[in-house]
Amino acid sequence: MRKLFLSDEILMSVEKSARYIGNEVNSVMKDPNAVSLRFCMCFPDVYEVGMSHLGIQILYEMMNRREDVYCERVYSPWPDLHKIMKERNLPLFSLETQEPIKEFDMIGITLQYEMCYTNILQVLDLAQIPLVSKERTKKDPIIIGGGPCVYNPEPIAPFFDILYIGEGETSYDALFDLYISERNKPDYDRESFLRKASKIPGLYVPSLYEVTYKEDKTIESFMPIYEDVPKTVLRQVVTDMDVSPYPTAPLVPFVQAIQDRAVLEIQRGCIRGCRFCQAGMIYRPNRERSLKVLKGYAEKILASTGHDEISLSSLSSSDYTELPELIDFLIEACNKEKVNISLPSLRIDAFSLDVMSKVQDIKKSSVTFAPEAGSQRMRNVINKGLTVDDIMGGAKEAFLGGWNKVKLYFMLGLPGETEEDMKAIPILGNEIAALYYETVPKENRIGKCQITMSTSFFVPKPFTPFQWARMYTPDEYLHRAKVVNDTMKEQLNHKSLRYQWHHADVTVLEGVFARGDRRVADVILYAYEHGQFFDAWGEFFSMEKWIEAFDACGVDMDFYTMRERDIDEIFPWDFIDVGVTKEFFKREWLRATKEERITKNCRDACNACGCMTYNCGICIR
């Protein structure tokens, strides 16, 4: 019988103890004494969130294919268990072997959103590993970060020994081989291992770089401290999606995960080039997985997990070239096996409406548009190629097809946004509602139509054309939401409209973390040490505590959020080569703000963004 790390007494006193026991279907059990390297993969949020993440499942599969490596998992203990572990000085343990992770060789922490930064420290703290890289010794594991937040790793750089820039499939083997050979040498030491690791493509070792600042607090220089350490770190990319590892027997949790379904990753990257979107830039070039491979994966995953639902994962799924064939295949296979298909948000047209009517209950479901901005001018600025005609045409077809619920997603606080642009959001909502009443005769209506508009506040991200943009104060954001809300109430069809907006405080903090530098790390450390973690959860987030932390550390939030950056400013993330060049981003920034001009998508024309160097995907098709 497997022995659990936590006592029965503790497990019976915490919420959802099944989060901490492992034993899930398809979890990998190996003899830890029979491997050369023990790796612990961590998602620094609660189990149900972490278990929904595809990236970890891919790497878990890939690493465990190696006989000499054992990859286990750990997630953030919920605050109830956190408290008990601190009180009793219990070290954080892995789910598979239920052993303290401080005994492992490496810990990999995925960074999916900025608001999990304090949870990184929670995991290290509970694991009883020094929070800061420079305080770690030979006996401590190597702490590695990965995921989309590493495209500006500087606010968390001091906490990591290595940050892996790019897709995990490519460089872990080289890192493992290096570690295994170095670790067995009698004179092994961390520093020289890390220095050698810094030469593996995609690996950034923050302790090997030094930053100096100008008087105006911007960066003066960012340089490696040794000559043999690379000046830039190249983002890693999988070139052939059909041969890269994919989990065909993924873990099946007992506790219901947020995503309790089989997931097919149909492509990586996006052809669109929306200027606000980081994912659209840092996952270039667009690379599709072939239909044949996907069909095989779907069958294997459903058979090995017993999931009764399958979904597709990608950016802009409608752009997948063989989508009709894939969906036809899934509908046929899934109907036979009583498996539900959960569709990603597709571009609304005759094809997608037909598909939706086959797999969803029209009465209960809604159609979704993401115009992102209300006015055509603003949509040109952000390079969102969706026109009013596209939206109205799609909505009309949906109404004729029996739908009466429409969801619309927008952003507020985009560069150069005017009051007209804000007001355009509810005006568009009103026009769609009016279209419903024009299109659907009274006798065919089932009550009113329901147009739900949601706005989030725009956060400029590194490696996007908007990386130079300024942000606004929380009050200003809320004012903009009020403009939208007030204008909505003036609309003729206001009874058919609903409006939801986000919290403004979190937006500003996210903005600081997204484009912060190493000086922000002190603030994160201070906040954690004063009780902040699980900031992604509204009930634990406290802006007052964060303001206190910024004040205590003498770090000015406005420096990171309220400034429009000079075009030639050195950014904290400039040492990363993501393939897309800074020249391209500059071009796009000027095109957006000065010319308000659209740039074509990768399929229609190559815009020489720089990713051709990867020599794969859409670039070579």
Added chain:
Amino acid sequence: MRVRLKFFKYGTMKYIGHLDMLRYFQKAFRRANVPMKYSEGFNPHPVMSFAAPLGVGITSEGEYLDIETDKDVDLNALVSDINSQMVEGCEVSSARELVQNEKKAMAAVTAADYIVYLKKESSLLNETDVKKTVDDFMAQDAIRVVKKTKKGEREIDLKPFVYDFKGDTFASASFLNDLVLDIKNPEFCCENNDPVFFLKVSCGSNDNIKPELVLTTCFEQLMDKENIFAIHRRDLYLDEYPNLKSLGEAL
């Protein structure tokens, strides 16, 4: 074809809640290619139901799950197919076909057997003659107790719902003899002289008696202690006491 599965739940699986068990079995049936019958509609669900929910932390060697298949299956093959998809701590021990019009387990269940011992603080009963206290307790004409329900508190007489209650020590308890699973958890008090209890009580949607209620009524010194009882369900029954029949037994 309607089939009743009997299964064990023990070890680390005791921390898996009732709804999670339902999803666990749904997925296991799919992996095992059990030809489940599905409900109609946009979200078809396999037709299946548990006899009586088992609380988190309780182990069992007498759990029941009724399923419906859309074609006839060989019961032995069914059990081994399902067991090939189980994880440690959960396994199917037998299956039987339900007779025509036989009530669903959930509606049929009337009684349950439990083995209970103390996880800790067994010293609370050091001064007590456990056997005699239990016998005296059962010799009363009525056992007045306040039962907490969803609707509030109400006073009931436990006596008609406690069919059997024995107290003994691990070394001499004969009611431990026919257990299939080893219930002694090394984490808890289970030395030879530690007390252990057997209970046959009313179970089901109407008069569901929790073993903790009987024990804390009999031994007031155990009242209001958190997480003190190790509970193991031994079996579930249908029909009226004293003519109880195991849910797993063919009618």
